[in-house]
Amino acid sequence: MEEKRLENSQVSIVELPPCRVASSVAFGAEPENRAWTGLFEWMRARGLAVAEGRFLGFNNPNPTPGNPNYGYEQWLLLDEERKRALAAEGQGVALKDFPGGLFAVTRHQGSPERLPATWGALLFWVESSPYRRSGRQWLEECLSPGLFLSGGEPAWENFVFDLYMAVDR
Numbered sequence: 001m002e003e004k005r006l007e008n009s010q011v012s013i014v015e016l017p018p019c020r021v022a023s024s025v026a027f028g029a030e031p032e033n034r035a036w037t038g039l040f041e042w043m044r045a046r047g048l049a050v051a052e053g054r055f056l057g058f059n060n061p062n063p064t065p066g067n068p069n070y071g072y073e074q075w076l077l078l079d080e081e082r083k084r085a086l087a088a089e090g091q092g093v094a095l096k097d098f099p100g101g102l103f104a105v106t107r108h109q110g111s112p113e114r115l116p117a118t119w120g121a122l123l124f125w126v127e128s129s130p131y132r133r134s135g136r137q138w139l140e141e142c143l144s145p146g147l148f149l150s151g152g153e154p155a156w157e158n159f160v161f162d163l164y165m166a167v168d169r
Contacts, residue, residue: 020077022078024092104126106125110159119163122163141161
């Protein structure tokens with residue numbers, strides 16, 4: 001497989017502010033859809049439009065060699081309006097505080113099977129930059145969450161993600 005490289009123009013440095021999130025976690029083989037479904041059901045029960053909002057996710061826990069099971073945690077970032085509307089947890093969703101921080105960000109379009117190559121290219125870019133990796137959580141922001149609503153298996157090639165690698169100056 002050919003190694004993917006990122007140009008400086010393909011990476012942005014972004015500061016995410018601290019915020020409150022609604023979190024849905026699933027575990028097993030390919031848990032992403034279950035994490036999304038749990039969060040969407042919780043949103044619908046509270047009258048929130050599932051096609052709106054900012055969604056960040058990550059493996060939790062990460063996959064291990066030889067084991068098809070891992071976890072995935074999906075977040076909905078809660079703005080002030082949503083915070084007021086969402087007084088209670090429930091349906092497998094927890095409210096958490098995200099401390100924010102500095103991130104190197106690049107875009108990935110297409111199959112999640114190619115996500116590791118994009119993550120690898122972003123890691124290489126960071127290690128060649130004036131920034132250094134941070135111990136904070138890396139994040140995947142899905143910019144096409146509506147594809148999870150189409151029913152059945154999503155058309156993965158149509159997905160767009162921004163990948164957020166935590167960095168320090």
